[in-house]
Amino acid sequence: MGSVGTSDREPEDLRMNDEIGITFMRHGRSRADDEEVIEGRYDSPLTEVGREQAVRRGEELKKRGIEFDAIIASTLVRASETARIVGEILGIEVEPDADWMEKDYGPLGACRLQTHREHIPRRTSTIHSSRTL
Numbered sequence: 001m002g003s004v005g006t007s008d009r010e011p012e013d014l015r016m017n018d019e020i021g022i023t024f025m026r027h028g029r030s031r032a033d034d035e036e037v038i039e040g041r042y043d044s045p046l047t048e049v050g051r052e053q054a055v056r057r058g059e060e061l062k063k064r065g066i067e068f069d070a071i072i073a074s075t076l077v078r079a080s081e082t083a084r085i086v087g088e089i090l091g092i093e094v095e096p097d098a099d100w101m102e103k104d105y106g107p108l109g110a111c112r113l114q115t116h117r118e119h120i121p122r123r124t125s126t127i128h129s130s131r132t133l
Contacts, residue, residue: 021066023066032057
């Protein structure tokens with residue numbers, strides 16, 4: 001394999017065969033979870049339970065001795081608050097990144113799940129029951 005630049009070796013941090021680990025973590029319980037609301041980009045804060053979940057997860061990760069180079073989190077409150085709590089425990093500053101925001105569900109964002117269940121099936125039931133497909 002050819003080398004890049006003038007050196008015969010790549011820098012230590014750029015070797016292609018080095019292992020990397022990526023850990024994904026979902027945010028803690030949010031107010032929208034308690035209210036049974038579709039979140040999407042609806043910016044719902046963590047509940048006390050959600051904050052406790054984040055603390056427990058941060059402590060678990062610290063106890064396991066996993067080293068993290070970075071914590072990148074969505075700019076939504078529930079995600080950034082979860083990341084901030086975990087980051088404080090691990091001693092890592094959070095890098096906010098809007099590209100990690102949840103999908104935008106449009107008018108369904110902040111819609112109660114029960115409302116969604118009541119209205120959406122009516123619109124799709126003819127598709128599922130059609131015998132002419």
